[in-house]
Amino acid sequence: MIPPGTRVVVVNDDPSQLRLIAGLLERWGLEVQAYTQPERAIRKFRENGPADLLVVDLHMPGLDGWKFCRIIRSEDFHAFREMPILVVSATFSGVEVEDVTVELGANAFLPLPFAKDVFRRYVEDLLAGRKPHYVPTALVVDDDPGVRRSVGKIFEGAGYRVHLAPDGQEGSALYRRIRPDVVILDYHLPDLTGETLLETIKRPGDPAVVLVITGDSDPHLAATLLRKGADGYVRKPFDADYLVDLASRARRERSLLRVEELLELRTQELRASEERYRTLFGAIPESILIADREGHVVQANQVAEETLAAKGEELVGRRLRELVRGNRIPSLVKALGQVWKTGEGEFETQLISGKGESRDFQVSARTLDFQGSRSVLLIARDVTERNAMEEEKKKLQAQVQQAQKLESLGVMAGGIAHDFNNLLVGILGNASLTLMDLEPGHPAQEFVQQIETASKRAAELTAQILTYAGNSKVNFQELVLQELVEEMTQLVEPAVSKKAGVRYDLLPDTPPISADPAQIRQVVMNLIMNASDALEGDSGTVEIRVGSLTAGRELLRRSYVGEDLPEGRYVSLEVSDTGCGMDSATLSRIFDPFFTTKFTGRGLGLASTLGIVRSHRGAVLVDSQRGRGTTFRLLFPALEDHEDRSESGATRRSSRSVSSARARGDGKGSVLIVDDESAVRNLAKQTLKRVGFTSLSAGDGQEGLTLFRKSRAEIGAVLLDLTMPGMDGQEVLREIRALSPELPVILSSGFSRDQALPALQGDPRTHFLQKPYAPPDLQELMTSLLGPPPEPGREETKGRSIA
16 A cells, blocks of 8 residues: 655656656655656755655666665765665566666666566565565466466466466566566467467567467578577476576676667667657758767758858857857857757847858747757847848837827827917017006016017927927928028028038039928028037038928838828938937937937927928938937928929918908908907907907807897907817807808907918908917907097997896
């Protein structure tokens, strides 16, 4: 009976034998720890202490079972002296082997293959503290009951455990189940010949001794049977003692011959394995290298030869570090060191191909025994294209994120500028009105003028923010870019450091573009000032190029704000410098509003440049490296034919007609002011009151529309905020137009005029006033629409103001 919780350690380098032994022990309820490497088992013994039983294979490379017994029974393992050891072997057997095994400290020896019940008995005896005694087994196969019983008694008397079988079928089944040491086989059986059964049960390396008995007088039969694997041949009648003695001598011979048979079998298996290895080694479509402990190549497959453009004999002996790019040597050495420690690993490196170019490889490595030495197997897969695709994917993701960030910042910046402009209406307007009321030389005049000046500067700042957001007013016209740059040369050169040189490369016959000249000049100056600052006061060069190119999808996809543009002809403006360049962290933020690396400046130059390019349906590309300078390339859609130019001209003419439309009246009628900002409403009322206009006011679109319907007959014009919560200016305008198509309406907004164009719709009775505006601007526009009031200076109609 095996006690529960019994721990058994099994050490066997043959995985199939290890699984068989461990599987039987686990089936019997034992706790098994299995190892294919004896050294690892010894390390675990040091960590965990002795087990209840050790089952170790005799024939193992390096540290065999006998050496293992010497170590376990040495003084270093004093606590292990009582641990029972069972040595097993599929290679050696016999009394001599058993004696040597016991002398070296093992408790028992058991040859493989063994019967399950025999192995279990050995395990139970050793765990119980008993010394197992090996009882050899004999199988007698004879159809004659008398011969069968008499031979059985003979072998029982000699100490064998005997099994009897009357025919070949039962004999074959018994042989597979009990794995006998000796088989006494009658040649003539009722179902098959002994020769046939001999071929069935006899295999190279099998430890069983087979003796054939027969009454056949054929003189050639003995030679035939011995050639087919029989260990002895006896004619009937025979002497009992002779038969037992023959079996004993044959068992001793078998234990010696078995080693030779097994070596021949292993040699054949090794040759077949080497052939399979060579076939696989050559067939694997990856580069394979085997290197020794010092890192020298000892073998390479054909793919590796092709990759490295060297024959196998040229690669053998070279160090692995010679095959990789120089800057990858430290990481290679580190990775290989880790592989030698753990037995396996993966890493990436760059191999130098036959053309001298570096290619990326994913390497899987593991240690192995090769030609008698510990080596490392390296399987290298070319991942250059994969890495390039991943890198391109990362770039595209970064560009998408950058575009989303710029779009979000643009929306946010536009919203801030709009709200800021609303605030500036009150500040700038009230400052202007105060200045009108102050007598010349008044003590407060200077302070109010400073407020007015600061407000105008703030308005300029919000204009730049709107430009970044792509919401600035754009006066498109046909423009030849190289001519514009030529005209700017006198402005450009003074703006550049005196130590820097300016070069121009302006290609003639560049197609015109549709652009706002003022904004393009601003872009050119921004980029040139940036390039000059990048020189940091040192000598260098700023180069300005103008040309044209055909932009494909790949180029546009790599650009800022141009990923959705169509492929085609573009005019390019490049500004390059030989200055300090930028690192990746700086590059990722250069278009962020208020980001700057300078001690002075607001950080809006490049932000507004990007906004201008965006509003022109263009693209921006930036190439910069730390210490190697920077190049900004701007792309603008080229006007390739007259149809495009005519369309642009029509759009410009339409825009101009909206701007210049005026409708003079008799100055009668009140002005309805609709704005959600009370400061704006109050300023507009006071401004209009000063020139004699009466006004009504409402704080939102719905309230304004209600007031308009109620007092439509008295209203001569409407000052309408374009952006309001709830019902916005466009919705209110549609309702007003349905009721009064000819009524003058002034749309006002903190956004640019271009944002209001959809609401204007080319209507000559609808006009636009940009916030922040000065009181004279509103007074002049309203007077031009309604005419001068008939009674200048009259007060606002009582009861009509809703504010």
